[in-house]
Amino acid sequence: MKRIILLSIFLIISAGIYSVENNVFRHINADIIVTDKKAAADHFVNWAESRGGYYVRYSDSGVVIWIPDFSDEVISSLLSSQGDVINYSFNADSLEKEITDIKTRISVRKKLLSDYYSLFENTDFRSTLSLEREISSVLYEVEQLQGRLNKLSHDIRYTLLEINFYTDELNPGTDISSFDWINSIDFFLLMDEEVPVE
Amino acid sequence: MNRNLFLLLFMIVFLSGCRNYSIEKPEGFAVMKKGAETLFFSPDGIKMKIRVFPNKPEQDTEFWKNALGNHLEKKGYRPYRVSEGSDQDNTDYWIVVFGKEYFIYMTSVYSNSRYIVAVEAAGEKSLFEKYSSVIHDSVSSLKIR
Numbered sequence: 001m002k003r004i005i006l007l008s009i010f011l012i013i014s015a016g017i018y019s020v021e022n023n024v025f026r027h028i029n030a031d032i033i034v035t036d037k038k039a040a041a042d043h044f045v046n047w048a049e050s051r052g053g054y055y056v057r058y059s060d061s062g063v064v065i066w067i068p069d070f071s072d073e074v075i076s077s078l079l080s081s082q083g084d085v086i087n088y089s090f091n092a093d094s095l096e097k098e099i100t101d102i103k104t105r106i107s108v109r110k111k112l113l114s115d116y117y118s119l120f121e122n123t124d125f126r127s128t129l130s131l132e133r134e135i136s137s138v139l140y141e142v143e144q145l146q147g148r149l150n151k152l153s154h155d156i157r158y159t160l161l162e163i164n165f166y167t168d169e170l171n172p173g174t175d176i177s178s179f180d181w182i183n184s185i186d187f188f189l190l191m192d193e194e195v196p197v198e
Numbered sequence: 199m200n201r202n203l204f205l206l207l208f209m210i211v212f213l214s215g216c217r218n219y220s221i222e223k224p225e226g227f228a229v230m231k232k233g234a235e236t237l238f239f240s241p242d243g244i245k246m247k248i249r250v251f252p253n254k255p256e257q258d259t260e261f262w263k264n265a266l267g268n269h270l271e272k273k274g275y276r277p278y279r280v281s282e283g284s285d286q287d288n289t290d291y292w293i294v295v296f297g298k299e300y301f302i303y304m305t306s307v308y309s310n311s312r313y314i315v316a317v318e319a320a321g322e323k324s325l326f327e328k329y330s331s332v333i334h335d336s337v338s339s340l341k342i343r
Contacts, residue, residue, distance in 0.1 A: 031278075182265060187296075190247055
């Protein structure tokens with residue numbers, strides 16, 4: 001009996017963990033130094049499309065792609081295959097609460113709709129019109145909630161990968177500002193600062 | 199006459215030591231002051247410099263931040279995005295290649311009707327990230343008088 005209780009507790013906890021992990025939105029942001037921005041953009045977009053993903057931004061400055069879930073190793077090797085990764089951040093946000101909330105709201109509205117439909121049988125013309133208005137408004141709300149739920153379901157099935165491109169031509173040149181003090185703000189002048197020996 | 203001269207000299211000496219701003223030293227940094235300029239050095243190479251300039255022609259902080267940002271972009275500095283929580287309203291981050299390493303260069307501008315205070319900080323990327331929170335705290339403590 002004790003074993004059954006323990007097993008049940010384990011199963012409940014595992015189910016909970018599984019459900020939370022499945023309702024996570026993963027977002028990766030990376031900056032990489034590439035030699036050819038266009039080639040790098042093509043590579044990432046082709047890689048995503050060949051694996052069931054797609055792009056939402058494609059430009060010289062970077063790409064934004066949705067990809068099915070892959071391990072960190074796969075993503076890091078994908079990024080480093082195109083250049084030097086100078087910045088990498090990973091965020092995982094649980095959407096569990098929002099999904100549960102939307103599902104509850106949909107279910108409440110569906111119950112309400114069913115109640116409205118059952119009222120139709122014994123109503124006069126005037127009440128029918130007012131019921132139709134109510135039904136139409138609740139249907140609109142359900143559609144909106146369902147749309148949001150579909151969007152969240154998409155977000156947890158994929159990983160959002162935002163990649164910004166830099167080239168190694170990062171050495172600043174010259175530009176003269178009309179304001180004198182601005183001309184004295186410069187990385188190289190700052191790096192030349194030394195602690196004086198007195 | 200001698201008394202007036204003495205007072206004048208006293209005022210000059212006294213005022214030259216006054217700064218128009220105050221800022222807390224980032225934890226673990228050494229400080230050096232040169233007139234109205236303040237320099238902070240970390241033991242491993244991060245440098246931070248604070249200077250004050252007259253606000254002429256008088257403009258607000260947003261104007262000066264944009265003017266500086268535009269100038270640096272025209273010079274070829276590349277904006278660098280920092281993680282959430284490390285960003286500050288009046289601060290921009292840039293990435294620069296120096297030798298064979300990547301450096302982060304931070305510029306921050308504050309102003310009141312009389313003065314502009316410019317804060318710069320720079321260092322090798324991984325080092326800068328190590329100190330980013332103490333630099334952030336120090337910049338947050340800046341007050342213009």
